[in-house]
Amino acid sequence: MTSEILRAALFHVPRNPFRTPGSLAFHEDAGLLIANGRIAACGDYASVRQSHPDVAVRDLRGGVLLPGFIDTHIHFPQVRILGCLGHGLLEWLQRYTLPEEAKFADVDYARTIANEFVCGLAAHGTTTALVFGSHFAASTAALFEAAQAAGLRIVAGMVLSDRMLLPELHQSPEKAYRDSTRLIRDFHGTGRLLYAVTPRFALSCSDAILEVCGALLRENPGVRFQTHLNESRAEVKEVARLFPRDADYLAVYERHGLAGRHSVFAHNVQTTDAELERMAANRCSTSHCPGSNAALGSGILPMRRHLARGVHFALGTDVGGGIGFGMLKEGLQAYLLQRLTPDGFPLAAEHLLYLATLAGAEALGLERETGDFSEGKSADVVYVRAPRNSSLAAVMRNAPSAEHLLSAIFTVADASCIEQVWVEGRPVKI
Numbered sequence: 001m002t003s004e005i006l007r008a009a010l011f012h013v014p015r016n017p018f019r020t021p022g023s024l025a026f027h028e029d030a031g032l033l034i035a036n037g038r039i040a041a042c043g044d045y046a047s048v049r050q051s052h053p054d055v056a057v058r059d060l061r062g063g064v065l066l067p068g069f070i071d072t073h074i075h076f077p078q079v080r081i082l083g084c085l086g087h088g089l090l091e092w093l094q095r096y097t098l099p100e101e102a103k104f105a106d107v108d109y110a111r112t113i114a115n116e117f118v119c120g121l122a123a124h125g126t127t128t129a130l131v132f133g134s135h136f137a138a139s140t141a142a143l144f145e146a147a148q149a150a151g152l153r154i155v156a157g158m159v160l161s162d163r164m165l166l167p168e169l170h171q172s173p174e175k176a177y178r179d180s181t182r183l184i185r186d187f188h189g190t191g192r193l194l195y196a197v198t199p200r201f202a203l204s205c206s207d208a209i210l211e212v213c214g215a216l217l218r219e220n221p222g223v224r225f226q227t228h229l230n231e232s233r234a235e236v237k238e239v240a241r242l243f244p245r246d247a248d249y250l251a252v253y254e255r256h257g258l259a260g261r262h263s264v265f266a267h268n269v270q271t272t273d274a275e276l277e278r279m280a281a282n283r284c285s286t287s288h289c290p291g292s293n294a295a296l297g298s299g300i301l302p303m304r305r306h307l308a309r310g311v312h313f314a315l316g317t318d319v320g321g322g323i324g325f326g327m328l329k330e331g332l333q334a335y336l337l338q339r340l341t342p343d344g345f346p347l348a349a350e351h352l353l354y355l356a357t358l359a360g361a362e363a364l365g366l367e368r369e370t371g372d373f374s375e376g377k378s379a380d381v382v383y384v385r386a387p388r389n390s391s392l393a394a395v396m397r398n399a400p401s402a403e404h405l406l407s408a409i410f411t412v413a414d415a416s417c418i419e420q421v422w423v424e425g426r427p428v429k430i
Helices: 045-051 076-081 089-105 107-123 137-150 173-187 207-219 233-242 249-254 273-282 290-295 303-309 327-340 349-356 358-363 391-398 402-412
Strands: 004-012 025-035 038-044 057-067 069-075 126-132 153-157 193-199 224-229 263-267 285-288 312-315 381-384 418-423
Touching: 004 045, 004 381, 004 402, 025 045, 025 057, 025 402, 038 045, 057 402, 069 076, 069 263, 069 285, 069 312, 069 327, 069 358, 076 089, 076 107, 076 126, 076 137, 089 107, 089 233, 107 126, 107 137, 126 193, 126 224, 126 358, 126 418, 137 153, 137 173, 137 193, 153 224, 173 193, 173 207, 193 207, 224 249, 233 249, 249 263, 249 273, 273 303, 285 358, 290 327, 312 327, 312 349, 312 358, 327 349, 327 402, 349 358, 349 402, 391 402
Parallel strands: 004 057, 069 126, 126 153, 153 193, 193 224, 224 263, 263 285, 285 312
Antiparallel strands: 004 025, 025 038, 057 381, 381 418
16 A cells, blocks of 8 residues: 555544543644555644655645544444434334334345445444444344445444344344354454444343353453443333342443443443442443433433543444434534533533544554554544535634634534545545
8 A cells, every 4th residue: 555645634632631631633734644554644744744755645725634433332223213203212212223123134134224334434434333233143244244345443243132122133042142153253353343242231131141241252352342321211220120139230231241441331321420430440431422312311421420430431323313423413412412411521622522533442442543643543534624615614714723623523514524534544435
């Protein structure tokens, strides 16, 4: 692969701004040197060009380079039920979600959706995603295959459940173990693909299924873990009824060895302080899905409490309970909801970019691979350019500060502004 310098305005956040305020890095006229799919240099264009005078330059001035977005919670089989408003979590699942997911018994249907899904990610600038696959092994394989063909970095797994859903979505513990083991063998560590053990949530999983999850983690070092936690009050109450001997929702997962460094728990809105303390001790992460939390009426993430107890969190879109594939829009929703809660955290543009990029890499254990433009990392890049005569174009021409410019991108930009996406330096079709 040849080397190339991308020339444009550039933002990235190479450190956690919640711990180190002022971590936003901005170059009004940047040079981003990509060599063999990696970041070889990032800085002011004049300096990068002087050090590498013979490298070809792609002039992208007029737009902005950002690190590829990282979505830490999204459902592959829910693309076609986006926009089902007016319901709480459990009603929404029964009325819309589970009937749609049952259709994935048809692998041809799953292949069609898999292509729609990866196109949706790429079109919105998402280069890495932690994905709930299907309840069916062949359809989950179709997701991996589509992601590999598109060149995206996907961490995903077959969804495991054995109760309280539609019967066709249930697996026996033996089948769950057998199919998951085969998928891990076939896809984990292949190209940019990784596997995540994925019980749907404790509500739909017996102890036997959760024991299978623990065995899969022990037997396959390096696989990730994902599930739901403390999303709605009704869900939490039902989990307490089903697991009366466990102190709280998190304890159900802990008892099976499922709360660790590479565990990502989606939502965690209705959490207790005791759970947060144990999540921090186990280095678990929360996937914050503000659009979904608002759309389903689940609540607002207690961000200050997460920060006070040292619990890591990143952004997720939660398609299809959420509001779409757009990580920029999800960042804006996080900002708005924190503004509306009395104890909300006042998010700035640097927090939003961090949550949409490096925070996700850290949650997935990929912080050495992607998430910012530090030298040696994968060249996962999004080029944002406003359509001519749009309101964003006017702001980008006249923004009085870097903070204003980045805030405007999160506020106004959408998929129409994502002009080019690269993963490991290779263009992704959008």
